[in-house]
Amino acid sequence: MLEETARWLEPVQHTLDRYLATVENAHLRAAMTYSVDAGGKRLRPLLLLATVTTFGGDGERALPAAAALELVHTYSLIHDDLPAMDNDDLRRGKPTSHKQFDEATAILAGDALQSAGFELLAQTQTPPATLVTLVQLFARAIGPFGMVAGQVMDMDAQGKPLTLPQLQQLQAGKTGALLTAAADMGAQLAGAMPADARAVHDFAAAFGRAFQIQDDINDVTETAAQLGKTPNKDVAEGKATYPSLLGLAGAQEALRAAVNSARQAVAKVSVPAPQLLALLDYFRESK
Amino acid sequence: MLEETARWLEPVQHTLDRYLATVENAHLRAAMTYSVDAGGKRLRPLLLLATVTTFGGDGERALPAAAALELVHTYSLIHDDLPAMDNDDLRRGKPTSHKQFDEATAILAGDALQSAGFELLAQTQTPPATLVTLVQLFARAIGPFGMVAGQVMDMDAQGKPLTLPQLQQLQAGKTGALLTAAADMGAQLAGAMPADARAVHDFAAAFGRAFQIQDDINDVTETAAQLGKTPNKDVAEGKATYPSLLGLAGAQEALRAAVNSARQAVAKVSVPAPQLLALLDYFRESK
Numbered sequence: 001m002l003e004e005t006a007r008w009l010e011p012v013q014h015t016l017d018r019y020l021a022t023v024e025n026a027h028l029r030a031a032m033t034y035s036v037d038a039g040g041k042r043l044r045p046l047l048l049l050a051t052v053t054t055f056g057g058d059g060e061r062a063l064p065a066a067a068a069l070e071l072v073h074t075y076s077l078i079h080d081d082l083p084a085m086d087n088d089d090l091r092r093g094k095p096t097s098h099k100q101f102d103e104a105t106a107i108l109a110g111d112a113l114q115s116a117g118f119e120l121l122a123q124t125q126t127p128p129a130t131l132v133t134l135v136q137l138f139a140r141a142i143g144p145f146g147m148v149a150g151q152v153m154d155m156d157a158q159g160k161p162l163t164l165p166q167l168q169q170l171q172a173g174k175t176g177a178l179l180t181a182a183a184d185m186g187a188q189l190a191g192a193m194p195a196d197a198r199a200v201h202d203f204a205a206a207f208g209r210a211f212q213i214q215d216d217i218n219d220v221t222e223t224a225a226q227l228g229k230t231p232n233k234d235v236a237e238g239k240a241t242y243p244s245l246l247g248l249a250g251a252q253e254a255l256r257a258a259v260n261s262a263r264q265a266v267a268k269v270s271v272p273a274p275q276l277l278a279l280l281d282y283f284r285e286s287k
Numbered sequence: 288m289l290e291e292t293a294r295w296l297e298p299v300q301h302t303l304d305r306y307l308a309t310v311e312n313a314h315l316r317a318a319m320t321y322s323v324d325a326g327g328k329r330l331r332p333l334l335l336l337a338t339v340t341t342f343g344g345d346g347e348r349a350l351p352a353a354a355a356l357e358l359v360h361t362y363s364l365i366h367d368d369l370p371a372m373d374n375d376d377l378r379r380g381k382p383t384s385h386k387q388f389d390e391a392t393a394i395l396a397g398d399a400l401q402s403a404g405f406e407l408l409a410q411t412q413t414p415p416a417t418l419v420t421l422v423q424l425f426a427r428a429i430g431p432f433g434m435v436a437g438q439v440m441d442m443d444a445q446g447k448p449l450t451l452p453q454l455q456q457l458q459a460g461k462t463g464a465l466l467t468a469a470a471d472m473g474a475q476l477a478g479a480m481p482a483d484a485r486a487v488h489d490f491a492a493a494f495g496r497a498f499q500i501q502d503d504i505n506d507v508t509e510t511a512a513q514l515g516k517t518p519n520k521d522v523a524e525g526k527a528t529y530p531s532l533l534g535l536a537g538a539q540e541a542l543r544a545a546v547n548s549a550r551q552a553v554a555k556v557s558v559p560a561p562q563l564l565a566l567l568d569y570f571r572e573s574k
C-alpha cells in the first residue's frame with residue numbers, strides 16, 4: 001500500500017489504544033479491546049484519513065473521527081456474530097466475542113463500542129458546527145437508516161431468494177453506509193468542495209460494492225484457513241450472494257465493474273488522489 | 288403531577304412519533320416503536336425539560352434532546368431483557384421485545400435506538416458548541432463509563448454478594464448516569480450557572496437512588512399485576528438489592544433519605560424549581 005496511506009495505521013491504533021486504556025471496568029475493557037484488536041484492516045479509518053489528506057486537511061486532528069469508525073465497525077461485527085444473528089464461532093481466525101467471553105459480554109461490549117464511537121468522534125478537533133455535521137452523518141449511517149437497516153434486511157432475507165437490486169440495497173446499508181460516511185466525514189473535515197465531496201462519496205460507494213463482492217467470492221473460493229472463518233457458509237444458509245445470483249464468473253465481472261467505478265470516481269476528484277487508489281489495492285491484497 | 292411538568296408528555300411523544308415514523312424499514316420501525324411506546328413514564332425527558340424550563344430555557348427547542356434520552360433508555364431496557372442478560376419475558380405487563388419479535392430483532396432494535404438517540408440529539412436547536420457538549424455528556428453517560436459499565440457490573444454480580452457501596456456504584460452507572468446526564472444536558476441547554484448545574488446534577492443523582500430503592504422495594508412487596516413483570520425475581524436470582532442488604536425497613540429508610548437529599552438539592556437551586564419537585568411526586572405516584 002502507498003506509504004502515505006499506510007502511515008496512518010499506527011496513529012489510528014494509538015488513538016484506539018489510548019481510548020480503550022481509559023475504560024475502568026476491566027471486564028468490559030478486555031472485551032472491547034479483544035475485538036478492536038482482532039486483526040481488522042482499519043479500512044474505514046484509512047478511508048477517512050485518505051479523504052482528509054487528499055483535500056489538504058489535517059490527518060492528526062481527524063484521528064478521533066477515524067478511530068470512531070473502527071469502534072462502530074467492531075461493534076457491528078460483534079453483534080453480527082451473535083448466536084441470534086449469524087452465529088459465527090470464528091472471525092479472522094479467532095473466537096468471536098461471545099465464544100471468547102459470553103453472550104452477555106458480547107452484547108454489552110458491542111453496545112459500549114457504539115457509544116464509544118460517538119464519544120471519540122466528539123473529541124475531534126474541528127469547529128463545533130463541523131462536528132455537529134459529523135455526528136449527524138455518523139448517526140444516520142450506522143442507525144435505522146443505514147447499517148442496522150441493512151442488517152435487519154439481511155436477517156429477514158435468510159432462506160428467501162433476493163433479487164440483485166435487493167442484495168445491493170441490503171449491502172448498501174450493511175457495509176456501504178459506514179464506508180460512504182467515512183468519505184463524507186473526511187470531506188467535511190477537510191472542507192472539500194461539493195463536487196469533490198460527491199466524487200469521494202461515489203468512490204466509497206463503489207469501493208463498498210467491490211469489497212462486498214470480493215467477500216462473497218472469497219466465501220466460495222477460499223479455505224477456512226484463508227478466510228479465518230467457516231467457508232461456504234453463505235451457500236449453506238441459502239443466503240443470496242453475488243456468486244449465487246450471477247455465478248462466479250459473473251461475480252468476478254461485477255467486481256471488475258465496481259473497481260472501475262471506484263477508479264472513475266477518483267478521476268473526478270479535482271486534485272490527485274493516490275491515497276484513495278492505494279486503498280483499492282490494499283483491500284484486494286490483504287483479503 | 289404539576290401541570291408545568293406534565294404538559295411536556297405530549298410534545299415528547301410527538302417528537303418520538305415523528306422520528307420513528309420516518310424509519311423506512313417496516314420491521315425495524317415496528318420493533319423500535321413497540322418498545323418506545325410500551326408504557327414508559329418518560330422520566331428522563333421530563334427531567335431534562337424540567338431542568339431547562341427551571342432556568343428559563345426553551346423547552347420546545349430542547350425536545351429532540353429530551354426524546355433522545357427516551358430512545359436510549361428504551362434501547363437499554365430491550366437489551367437488559369434479552370435471554371443472555373436478565374431473560375425477562377414481560378416488561379410493564381407486555382411481552383419483551385425478543386418475545387414479541389425475536390432475539391435478532393430485539394438486538395437490532397436496541398442497536399438502532401442507540402444510534403437514533405444520537406441522531407435526534409444532533410437535531411437539537413442550540414448553538415453547535417453547546418451541542419458538542421451535549422453529545423459528549425450523552426456518550427459518556429451511556430457508554431463504557433456509565434450505563435453499560437453498570438450493566439456489566441450487574442452481570443458480573445449475579446449470584447455474588449455485593450456490599451452496599453458496590454450496589455450503589457453499580458446503580459450509579461446502570462440507572463444513575465442517564466438521569467444525571469438528563470439534568471446536566473438540561474443545565475447546558477438553559478445556560479445555567481455552575482452552582483445551579485451542580486445542584487440539579489445532585490438532584491438527579493439522589494432522584495436516581497430513590498428510584499432504584501423504590502424499584503427494589505416494589506419487587507418484594509408488589510404482585511405481578513402491579514409490577515407488570517415477575518415479582519421476587521431479584522431474590523430468586525440472588526441479586527443484591529436494597530431490601531436484601533438493609534431489610535425492608537432499612538430500605539424504606541434509605542428511600543426517605545434519598546428523597547430528602549433530592550429535596551435538599553432542589554433547595555440549593557437559585558430559582559424556584561417546582562417542576563423538579565413535581566418529578567419526585569410523579570415517580571412515587573406512578574410506580
